Amino acid sequence: MKRTFLQLLVLAAAAVIPLRAEPVDLLIVATDDAALQPIIEKMAQPQVETRGAWTFWSGTLSGKSVVLTRSEGDPLNAVAATALAVRLHPPRLIVSFGTARAHDLALRAGDVVVSASFAAFDGMYSPHLGLDEGSRPAQWEKLPHLLMTAGEKETAAESFPADSSALTLALALAPVHGRVVRGVLGSANQVNREADRIEWLRAKWHTSTEDGESAHVAGCAALLGVPVIGFRIVDGPVADGATFTLSFVEAWR
Amino acid sequence: MKRAILLFVALAATLRAAEPVDVLVQGAEKLEVRELIAGLGADVQKVTIGPFSFWLGHVGPHRIAVSLTGQALINCTTATIVGIEEFHPGLIVNQGTSGAQAPYLTLNDIIVGRRALDYDNFVTPVAAPGKGSSPFSWTPVAQRLRDPSSGQLVPHPDGFAGDPGALAVAMRTRNPMGRVFAGVIGSAHEVNLELDRVRWSQRTFGMDVEEMESGHVAAVAHAYRIRYIAFRVVSDAPYEGVPFNPNAARTTALFTLNFLENLPPLASPPLPRPVP
Numbered sequence: 001m002k003r004t005f006l007q008l009l010v011l012a013a014a015a016v017i018p019l020r021a022e023p024v025d026l027l028i029v030a031t032d033d034a035a036l037q038p039i040i041e042k043m044a045q046p047q048v049e050t051r052g053a054w055t056f057w058s059g060t061l062s063g064k065s066v067v068l069t070r071s072e073g074d075p076l077n078a079v080a081a082t083a084l085a086v087r088l089h090p091p092r093l094i095v096s097f098g099t100a101r102a103h104d105l106a107l108r109a110g111d112v113v114v115s116a117s118f119a120a121f122d123g124m125y126s127p128h129l130g131l132d133e134g135s136r137p138a139q140w141e142k143l144p145h146l147l148m149t150a151g152e153k154e155t156a157a158e159s160f161p162a163d164s165s166a167l168t169l170a171l172a173l174a175p176v177h178g179r180v181v182r183g184v185l186g187s188a189n190q191v192n193r194e195a196d197r198i199e200w201l202r203a204k205w206h207t208s209t210e211d212g213e214s215a216h217v218a219g220c221a222a223l224l225g226v227p228v229i230g231f232r233i234v235d236g237p238v239a240d241g242a243t244f245t246l247s248f249v250e251a252w253r
Numbered sequence: 254m255k256r257a258i259l260l261f262v263a264l265a266a267t268l269r270a271a272e273p274v275d276v277l278v279q280g281a282e283k284l285e286v287r288e289l290i291a292g293l294g295a296d297v298q299k300v301t302i303g304p305f306s307f308w309l310g311h312v313g314p315h316r317i318a319v320s321l322t323g324q325a326l327i328n329c330t331t332a333t334i335v336g337i338e339e340f341h342p343g344l345i346v347n348q349g350t351s352g353a354q355a356p357y358l359t360l361n362d363i364i365v366g367r368r369a370l371d372y373d374n375f376v377t378p379v380a381a382p383g384k385g386s387s388p389f390s391w392t393p394v395a396q397r398l399r400d401p402s403s404g405q406l407v408p409h410p411d412g413f414a415g416d417p418g419a420l421a422v423a424m425r426t427r428n429p430m431g432r433v434f435a436g437v438i439g440s441a442h443e444v445n446l447e448l449d450r451v452r453w454s455q456r457t458f459g460m461d462v463e464e465m466e467s468g469h470v471a472a473v474a475h476a477y478r479i480r481y482i483a484f485r486v487v488s489d490a491p492y493e494g495v496p497f498n499p500n501a502a503r504t505t506a507l508f509t510l511n512f513l514e515n516l517p518p519l520a521s522p523p524l525p526r527p528v529p
Contacts, residue, residue, distance in 0.1 A: 053399045053476035072406060075326055076371065076396060076472055083334040120327065122373060123442040128491065131448045137386045143442060148304040148323035148332070152283065189374035189394065197377065197386040219327040224303050 025064040026252070027091035027226075028245065029082060029217050031073045031098030038242035039068055051088070054081040058089065062250045067091065071213040073098070074189045075122070078213035082220040093166060093227050095248065096217040097241040100209035100232035103186065103202045107209070107234045110178030112244050114170040115162040115185045115230035118218035119205040120145050122188035137197065142204045147223050158205070159184065160218040163227035166252070170229060173247050176240040183208025185230045187215040209234060271300075275315040275519045277342035278509060279332070281324045281466055284499055285349040288506035289319045302339060305332050312513040318342065322466065325442045326371075329466040333473045343519040344419060344480040346512070347470045348505045350488035350497075351438065351462035352445070354455045358462070358487045360495050361431030361504045365423040366438045366483035369467040370412025371396045372458050373441030389453055396468070398476050412437075412458075413471035419482035419516070426512045430504040431486075436461030438483050440468030446491050462487060484509055 030036045036057075040046060043059035043066065050056075054077070057068040067089045071078035082094065100113065107113065123143030129136065146154035171180055186207030192198050201207055214230045221228035231248070233240045280286035286308075290297065293310025300307045308319040318340045322332035329347075336342070351364070358364070375391040395408035424435060439460035445451050454460050467483035474481035486508070488501035 050401050052473070053401065055399075055401075072397060072399065074374070074397065076330055076469055077398070079327055079330040080334055080473055080476070083331040084338070087335065087338055120442075123325070125444040126447045126450065128446040129448060131452070133447070133449065135388045135447050135450045137388055143444065145327055145442065146324050148321075148328050150304055152306055152321055154323050154328075189371075191376040191394075194377045194380040194384070194386045195382040196380065196384065199382070200386070216327055220331050223327060223331055 022089050024058070024067050024089045024091050025093070026066045026249065027082070027085050027089065027094045028066060028068045029071050029078065029094060029096040030068065031071055031213065033070070034238045035098050035241055036068065036070055038239060039245065042246060043068070051084055052080070053077070054084055056085055056088065061246070064249060064252070066249070071217065073212040075187065075213055075216035078216050079220045082217050083224065086224050086226055091226060093163060093229065093252070094217065094221045095229055095231070095245060096214050097231040097245045098211055098214070099236045099238055099241060100185065100211040100234060102209055102234050103198050104183065104208040107181070108178055109235040110240065111234045112175050112178065112180045112240070113183040113185060113209050113232045113234060114167060114180060115214070115218070116167060116182040117159040117161055117184050118215035118230060119159045119184050119186045119207050120188065120215040120219055121186045121201055121205040121207060122190065138200060145219055147219065157219070157222065160215060160222045162218070163229050166227065166229035169251055170231065170248055173244065173251065176243045178234070185214040185232055186210045187213050271339050273341040274309065274318040275343050276513065277318050277320055277336045277340055277345045279320045279322050279329070279345065279347045279470065280349050280506070281322050281329065282349065282502065283321065284502040285506060286319050286321050288503055289509060292510045293317060293319065302335050305335055307336065307340070312510060313516070314518045315513055315516065317513065325465040326469045330469050330473060333470050337473070337477055337479065342479060344416065344482070345470060345474050346482055346484065346509060347467050348484040348509045349464065349466070350499070350502050350505065351464040351485035353487045353490040353492065354439065354451050354460045354463050356492040359490055359493060360487055360498060361501055362487045363428045363431060363433045363505060363508055364436040364438060364461045364485045365420060365433060366415045366467060366485070367420065367435045368412045368414045369438040369440065369471040369483050370458060371441065371468040371472070372439040372454060372460065373443055388450060393457065396472055398472060412468055413475045413481065415482045416480040419480060422516050423482060423484065423512050426508060426515050428504065428508050434461070438467040438485050439463045440465055448491060451491055484512070
């Protein structure tokens with residue numbers, strides 16, 4: 001006789017597994033080599049390990065144990081590197097940094113946007129249109145991510161939270177150039193340069209900026225229950241992100 | 254914060270020497286894994302890692318881990334990393350429902366992935382305020398992966414090829430509810446019901462079906478050099494006006510069980526992966 005799904009669930013034994021990971025204070029997720037290099041240069045004799053397509057640099061910064069990885073600037077690599085880093089070296093906090101393009105017209109080049117929250121704005125749903133009726137992107141609806149949560153339930157998340165104490169600390173830091181402001185860091189593997197689409201994205205997702213990975217790192221962090229903070233320099237310069245991140249690491253306890 | 258610490262410890266605890274499995278079989282939704290779990294036999298063991306559940310058992314000669322990944326890139330990529338690191342599979346099968354992108358497909362047909370790709374990456378042209386948005390003018394951007402041997406980021410514009418050995422077995426496997434075709438599976442966090450955009454995706458990427466996971470899991474499998482194949486049942490067909498039918502998930506799960514029964518033991522050396 002065929003067993004029912006429920007019977008099998010009852011029969012299934014829950015595994016008890018020992019703790020063997022190597023925790024660290026901080027996981028820093030940088031976009032690319034240009035963003036990484038100033039951090040690596042400050043780390044004391046970093047150890048390098050590569051798993052699959054992803055590389056991790058382990059060392060210390062300002063007396064804190066740190067693992068650094070590279071997101072490659074897109075959601076897939078960012079989530080894979082973050083998930084793998086959390087598994088290998090569970091951090092107390094994840095810091096994601098890099099550059100971004102402004103969705104909020106009040107932002108200026110050189111401003112540092114600190115994440116009040118994150119929005120992965122790549123989800124969309126288009127109503128039905130027939131052949132030769134074209135595409136009407138202004139009528140698309142947003143499609144929030146559904147994060148897997150305990151009990152095998154998916155929970156819709158229009159945005160992902162940032163760690164409140166890290167946010168407070170970052171907002172009090174001195175800017176490298178421009179201003180330090182709070183905002184919603186948006187990400188998708190997109191470069192949006194149509195003004196009307198940017199306005200549509202901002203109306204739907206309340207994004208301050210867009211980049212390739214910050215909200216996806218935050219989504220992975222939310223999935224795995226690790227606090228996260230993000231810094232984005234509007235329109236560069238790239239080096240400002242590393243400088244601001246090093247200031248944060250110095251001040252963070 | 255308490256929840257965070259609990260999940261943190263749960264995930265950290267995964268660094269243990271688990272017994273490897275032959276095949277990691279993934280589904281995004283409960284309906285997509287229900288028949289698979291029922292097919293694992295009486296000695297099912299459930300392992301929970303963070304928010305992810307895995308059911309261990311056997312189908313035919315194979316030790317199997319069935320993984321409930323959740324929908325879309327963030328869930329499925331994280332679940333795949335956890336599944337690989339925990340269970341070291343020799344083959345990954347990602348299976349579930351999809352929307353038809355080609356008019357020849359109908360409800361309960363199955364596409365076996367000759368290749369799978371991520372299709373929602375693009376750069377738009379510059380357009381001033383009031384000039385609108387033109388999706389057909391967006392330039393696709395290929396998923397890139399870093400090649401550890403060269404250190405270079407390599408674009409994969411055609412996505413990632415399905416394992417030829419698994420593809421051959423799948424094409425000899427019976428679909429109890431419909432037909433079986435080899436084809437192209439596209440992944441994005443999108444539901445596209447505009448037929449002109451569906452046609453554009455089909456012509457631009459060669460896509461037969463759209464869904465939310467296969468192309469992402471294929472990229473991770475490629476990065477680890479693990480054999481990979483995807484099966485997608487047609488659960489909705491916009492050309493025919495067929496709305497989403499969640500029960501189609503049962504079709505692909507039954508097909509996957511038939512595939513696992515037909516699949517020879519993986520102990521022999523794996524077939525070389527073609528370069529996409």
